[in-house]
Amino acid sequence: MIPMGLSRGGKGNGGGGGRNRSLNERLLRCHEKIRTFLAIAARVAARAGAPKERADAAADVARYFGSAFFDHAADEDESIFPRLPQELAALAARAGAEHVRDEPIVRVMIEECDLISQGVEDEAVYEKLAGVVSELTPRLLEHLTFEEDYLIPAVSELDPALQTAALEEMAQRRDAR
Ligand SMILES: [Fe+2]
Ligand SMILES: [Fe+2]
Numbered sequence: 001m002i003p004m005g006l007s008r009g010g011k012g013n014g015g016g017g018g019r020n021r022s023l024n025e026r027l028l029r030c031h032e033k034i035r036t037f038l039a040i041a042a043r044v045a046a047r048a049g050a051p052k053e054r055a056d057a058a059a060d061v062a063r064y065f066g067s068a069f070f071d072h073a074a075d076e077d078e079s080i081f082p083r084l085p086q087e088l089a090a091l092a093a094r095a096g097a098e099h100v101r102d103e104p105i106v107r108v109m110i111e112e113c114d115l116i117s118q119g120v121e122d123e124a125v126y127e128k129l130a131g132v133v134s135e136l137t138p139r140l141l142e143h144l145t146f147e148e149d150y151l152i153p154a155v156s157e158l159d160p161a162l163q164t165a166a167l168e169e170m171a172q173r174r175d176a177r
Contacts, residue, residue, distance in 0.1 A: 023163045024156045026170070027080070030072040031144045037064045038137050041109060044116060045130040051121065059117035062110045069106065071173055073099040076147070079169040083162045084154050091150045098143045105136050 021029070041061045044054055077099060081092035112129040115122070155163070 022156070023080075023158075023167055024152060026167075027072075027075075027152055027155065028148070030068070030075075031148065033064065034069060034072070034140065034144060037061050037069075038133070038140060041113065041129070041133045042137065044113065045126060045133045047126060051119070055117050055119055058113040062113040062117055065106055065113075066110050067177070070103075071170075073103075074173060075166075075170050076151075079166040079173075080155060081151070083158060083166060084151065088151060088154055091146075095143065095147055095151060098139075098146075102136065102140060102143070105132055108132050109136060 037060070040057050043049070044058045044061060047054065049057065077096050081096060084092055109129065109132045112125055112132065115125050116129070158166075
């Protein structure tokens with residue numbers, strides 16, 4: 001069964017669910033949500049479920065990737081990576097470049113999911129979504145694993161004041177929506 005409504009309730013929670021979580025936990029929770037919504041997008045592309053269920057799931061995917069996903073990339077680019085030690089700068093730059101690389105294809109996925117959420121049952125829309133999801137999924141999963149292996153472990157080693165500053169920026173980023 002496709003989980004519904006997972007992207008709701010994001011406003012004001014500070015990112016990654018709950019302002020009382022550590023910076024590390026929030027980033028990892030965001031990664032789990034990205035994995036979850038990629039899997040939901042694949043189910044939509046495969047036309048799993050009844051049309052109404054599929055439309056709702058497509059709306060969830062579009063909503064998640066249109067807001068929380070880009071917030072997470074902005075968190076990393078603007079609030080996390082600049083605070084990491086200099087020796088990680090090249091690895092952080094690689095992850096940042098992957099954010100830029102993936103944005104256009106994510107936007108296409110959102111567009112196709114928006115159409116399906118509106119009840120469009122056109123075969124061409126599903127084919128386009130399937131192509132985009134199959135291209136995006138492996139590279140995004142690899143990106144998440146790369147960050148988890150090389151960058152996120154360093155986040156918990158950051159000076160607590162730096163972690164607090166990053167958390168405050170992340171909260172402000174969501175409050176500004
Ligand atoms: Fe990232
Ligand atoms: Fe990330």
